Amino acid sequence: xxxxxxxxxxxxxxxxxxxxxxxxxxxxxxxxxxxxxxxxxxxxxxxxxxxxxxxxxxxxxxxxxxxxxxxxxxxxxxxxxxxxxxxxxxxxxxxxxxxxxxxxxxxxxxxxxxxxxxxxxxxxxxxxxxxxxxxxxxxxxxxxxxxxxxxxxxxxxxxxxxxxxxxxxxxxxxxxxxxxxxxxxxxxxxxxxxxxxxxxxxxxxxxxxxxxxxxxxxxxxxxxxxxxxxxxxxxxxxxxxxxxxxxxxxxxxxxxxxxxxxxxxxxxxxxxxxxxxxxxxxxxxxxxxxxxxxxxxxxxxxxxxxxxxxxxxxxxxxxxxxxxxxxxxxxxxxxxxxxxxxxxxxxxx
Amino acid sequence: xxxxxxxxxxxxxxxxxxxxxxxxxxxxxxxxxxxxxxxxxxxxxxxxxxxxxxxxxxxxxxxxxxxxxxxxxxxxxxxxxxxxxxxxxxxxxxxxxxxxxxxxxxxxxxxxxxxxxxxxxxxxxxxxxxxxxxxxxxxxxxxxxxxxxxxxxxxxxxxxxxxxxxxxxxxxxxxxxxxxxxxxxxxxxxxxxxxxxxxxxxxxxxxxxxxxxxxxxxxxxxxxxxxxxxxxxxxxxxxxxxxxxxxxxxxxxxxxxxxxxxxxxxxxxxxxxxxxxxxxxxxxxxxxxxxxxxxxxxxxxxxxxxxxxxxxxxxxxxxxxxxxxx
Numbered sequence: 001x002x003x004x005x006x007x008x009x010x011x012x013x014x015x016x017x018x019x020x021x022x023x024x025x026x027x028x029x030x031x032x033x034x035x036x037x038x039x040x041x042x043x044x045x046x047x048x049x050x051x052x053x054x055x056x057x058x059x060x061x062x063x064x065x066x067x068x069x070x071x072x073x074x075x076x077x078x079x080x081x082x083x084x085x086x087x088x089x090x091x092x093x094x095x096x097x098x099x100x101x102x103x104x105x106x107x108x109x110x111x112x113x114x115x116x117x118x119x120x121x122x123x124x125x126x127x128x129x130x131x132x133x134x135x136x137x138x139x140x141x142x143x144x145x146x147x148x149x150x151x152x153x154x155x156x157x158x159x160x161x162x163x164x165x166x167x168x169x170x171x172x173x174x175x176x177x178x179x180x181x182x183x184x185x186x187x188x189x190x191x192x193x194x195x196x197x198x199x200x201x202x203x204x205x206x207x208x209x210x211x212x213x214x215x216x217x218x219x220x221x222x223x224x225x226x227x228x229x230x231x232x233x234x235x236x237x238x239x240x241x242x243x244x245x246x247x248x249x250x251x252x253x254x255x256x257x258x259x260x261x262x263x264x265x266x267x268x269x270x271x272x273x274x275x276x277x278x279x280x281x282x283x284x285x286x287x288x289x290x291x292x293x294x295x296x297x298x299x300x301x302x303x304x305x306x307x308x309x310x311x312x313x314x315x316x317x318x319x320x321x322x323x324x325x326x327x328x329x330x331x332x333x334x335x336x337x338x339x340x341x342x343x344x345x346x347x348x349x
Numbered sequence: 350x351x352x353x354x355x356x357x358x359x360x361x362x363x364x365x366x367x368x369x370x371x372x373x374x375x376x377x378x379x380x381x382x383x384x385x386x387x388x389x390x391x392x393x394x395x396x397x398x399x400x401x402x403x404x405x406x407x408x409x410x411x412x413x414x415x416x417x418x419x420x421x422x423x424x425x426x427x428x429x430x431x432x433x434x435x436x437x438x439x440x441x442x443x444x445x446x447x448x449x450x451x452x453x454x455x456x457x458x459x460x461x462x463x464x465x466x467x468x469x470x471x472x473x474x475x476x477x478x479x480x481x482x483x484x485x486x487x488x489x490x491x492x493x494x495x496x497x498x499x500x501x502x503x504x505x506x507x508x509x510x511x512x513x514x515x516x517x518x519x520x521x522x523x524x525x526x527x528x529x530x531x532x533x534x535x536x537x538x539x540x541x542x543x544x545x546x547x548x549x550x551x552x553x554x555x556x557x558x559x560x561x562x563x564x565x566x567x568x569x570x571x572x573x574x575x576x577x578x579x580x581x582x583x584x585x586x587x588x589x590x591x592x593x594x595x596x597x598x599x600x601x602x603x604x605x606x607x608x609x610x611x612x613x614x615x616x617x618x619x620x621x622x623x624x625x626x627x628x629x630x631x632x633x634x635x636x637x638x639x640x641x642x643x644x645x646x647x648x649x650x651x652x653x654x655x656x657x658x659x660x661x662x663x664x665x666x667x668x669x670x671x672x673x674x675x
Contacts, residue, residue: 242421242429255491256418257365257433257542260390282420282491284433285364285545292546300390300552347387348368 001188003181003322006030007161007169010177014101014156017068017088017208020044027067027180027203034187035201045217046203050187054196054341061197061336062223062301064214064290065183066207066230069173070314072100072136072155080142081135082110087154088208093128094315099158102138104149109158110138157316167322168247174318176207178308178325179229185329186336193333196341197224204290214290218297225263225302225345227335228291229328232281232307234319245309248321250277251328252307258287258295260302262345267304270334276327281307302345306331350663351507353377354519355500358509361449363416363433363493364545367391369449370412374518374539381525382537388556392549393539397525403532406674407559407639408524409550409628410517410566411543414510415652416495417446419476419488426480428454428488432471434544439468440653446476446494452487454478454494496654505584505660512656514543516646516663517565524670531675543628547595550628554635561602561640563673564629565666567656568593568620568645581618581647584659586610587666588620590643595626596633602642609673615665620645644670 015023024046032038035048046067052058070088072095077083082102086092096114101107114129136155138145161171183201190199200221204213207230218226232252233244245252253267271278283305286292291305308328311319362370371393379385382395393412415434422428441456448454454476458469476494480486498510509515521537528535536557540549543566554562568588571579581588589606590598610617622645633641646666649657 256493257413257545257548259365261368280489280491282418282431284418284431286548295390296546296548296552298552299556300388300392300548302389345389347371347391 001185003185003326004163004169006181006184007178007322007325010180011161011171011173014103015067015069016071016154016156017206019103019154020068020205023067024203030184031187031201034191041217041220043213043216044205045213047217047221048201050190050199050201052195052197052199058198059224059344060200060221061339062200062202062218062221062226062294063183063186063332064202064204064226064228064294065179066176066213066290067180067203068205068208069156070208071157074149074151074153074155076151077142077145077149080140080145081137082149084134084136084155085131089314091314092131092134095134096129098316100136100155101158102136102149102153102155104153106148108138108148110136112136159316164319168319169322170317170319172316172318174310174320175231175313178231178310178320179328182229182308182325182328183332185326186332189329189333190336193337195337195339197336197339199336207290211290211293215293215297218294218301222298223301226294227263227304227306227332228289228294229306229332230289231310231313233313234309234311236311245279245281247309247311248323249279251324251331252279252281252309254281254283254287254305254307256283257285258283258292259304260345263302263304266338267306267331267335270338271331274330274334276331350519350523351502353522354507354516357515357518358500358511361447361495362412362414363495364413364542366449366493367413367541371539374412374522377522378525378537388553390549390552391541392553394553395525395537397528397535397537399532399534401532403534404560405534405536405557407536407538407554407557407562407632408521408670408674409538409540409562409564409632410521411514411549411628412518412539413541413544414495414513415544416493418493419490422483422486422488422490424483426478426482426486428476428478430476433493435652437652438471438474441474442469444654445497447497448488448492448494450487452478453497498654506657507660508655508657510654510656512648512658513567513651516567516658520565520646520663520666520670523667527667527671528674533674535674540628547628547631551631551635554632554639558636559639562629562632563602563641564627564632564643565670566627566643566645567648567651567658568622569651570647570649573649581620583647583649583657584661585618586616587662587669588618588645588647590620590622590645593622593626594624595630596641598629598642599633599640602640605673606642606644606669610669613668613672615668617665617669
């Protein structure tokens with residue numbers, strides 16, 4: 001698979017938290033040739049199992065990426081305009097001027113506008129536009145729009161993936177479609193490699209609103225070991241060096257209480273053996289990613305986290321380096337292939 | 350018990366890095382328990398099998414402690430750090446910390462702070478391990494350290510770092526030593542990651558499926574100068590938790606502990622804690638719910654490197670617990 005077209009398709013396909021239908025269909029289409037079995041769980045996470053070559057009962061490695069994205073939700077219809085609220089961690093400062101798609105009975109293109117600056121009192125112009133002054137305009141009359149749109153309908157950003165210079169791409173929902181791409185590429189690589197463990201790829205739902213898909217899918221999969229892939233803060237102006245990671249220097253491997261030291265050790269060893277550059281990401285508490293919900297499923301799951309550095313998180317111009325996506329994929333595949341049939345994570349003393 | 354408390358409090362074990370403290374506790378409980386195992390997240394479980402027909406009881410004391418984690422090494426070898434658990438910047442300046450490999454560091458504060466009458470923020474502090482540059486700095490990003498302070502005794506008061514919750518671990522070990530002749534199956538759990546997420550006790554409880562769970566942890570007091578009002582004092586006996594920020598104790602467990610104190614002839618206090626919570630909050634929500642409560646050791650200066658408890662309260666807690674699970 002070519003990485004940029006894959007990223008483009010994943011980024012541009014809608015799949016808001018709790019409304020993951022379109023992105024799930026796409027991931028199902030991408031994964032079905034790469035896994036032996038594909039199912040959905042009760043919350044809508046997609047679970048693909050690729051059988052290993054080890055003796056039964058085989059241990060299970062869960063590789064988790066969330067496929068949901070942030071956006072907006074309709075809360076009211078007033079004189080033909082849609083009043084909205086955030087769905088996930090959408091920042092209202094990026095809304096004025098945005099192009100969106102309203103997912104009603106049919107998809108309707110829309111825009112988010114605000115009052116012309118000329119009529120806004122000077123003092124108010126310095127502040128972000130409050131939610132109650134933000135509306136989505138799809139161009140329809142009050143009567144017409146009520147035929148197609150109901151309160152509760154989700155709204156996604158409408159943004160084509162842009163190729164920037166130097167191997168960077170920018171678009172919406174690269175949190176976490178960049179990781180969905182990485183896991184897809186890893187599955188492709190694993191279909192050419194032997195692996196002793198069963199590899200269970202999970203595209204989780206509802207991460208952006210509370211890690212719910214990871215919690216329920218980890219309960220159902222009952223993995224012996226898990227690695228989540230998500231995005232982390234990329235280096236950009238205004239973000240300090242100890243809180244961010246440069247684009248193009250490889251993924252990060254997280255260290256801290258959320259992660260089993262042997263999983264961390266093996267991720268580092270796999271990266272070094274395959275000459276994949278990486279940074280260590282110190283994470284002193286819960287990671288805020290699917291890795292946290294998975295770690296505390298049932299009796300607890302030894303867990304690791306790989307992150308792809310990304311600039312402008314939760315804005316429709318999220319930016320990643322294509323080669324970091326490919327490196328995360330290689331790291332996942334190398335880690336999975338390196339798990340020998342007899343290995344089980346242990347605690348050392 | 351003093352030697353045990355000294356050994357437990359002086360051992361390294363921040364949340365997520367509990368290998369050393371687990372080894373120390375394992376050595377203590379192995380000769381006393383019928384079975385010892387480690388959960389997938391690293392909690393240590395020592396089982397005392399009963400004579401049969403009784404209940405399955407889980408006792409939990411967390412073995413992790415608060416600490417710091419290196420987040421950045423600058424060109425001169427100074428470390429920036431982030432907190433593991435509730436670290437107060439007020440207690441950091443001039444403190445010494447130790448990494449797992451023994452490397453000692455001193456916490457300094459930036460000289461150019463704007464308002465020096467205010468407490469510094471964590472990001473204005475750094476650790477100096479004596480390195481002259483990045484190359485000879487033995488600490489890497491992601492390494493964790495704990496505060497260093499020797500155990501001390503003043504009268505009946507015991508003072509140490511990590512009394513929260515190694516004193517609970519000591520109470521569990523001593524209870525295991527003294528417990529005999531019960532029909533109940535008792536699980537002594539030394540949990541990981543309480544200070545960050547309560548995840549050790551939560552996942553251990555899932556595996557054990559107890560009928561009843563009791564956390565043993567420290568609580569605050571209201572008996573120091575200009576303290577926040579709180580009706581718990583050092584030296585007035587262990588405290589039976591009624592409520593904290595994370596839970597309301599199950600009335601059956603609360604009353605079980607009060608009756609056990611009466612039966613054992615131990616004075617106890619009732620505790621309402623307005624800040625903080627314990628493993629009990631996580632255990633009570635596991636599976637279909639576990640009736641849970643907490644026996645607390647009153648402790649002054651919680652989350653500083655000089656946590657102080659009273660020896661009589663500790664001894665009382667052991668007696669109450671032995672009686673309660675018998």
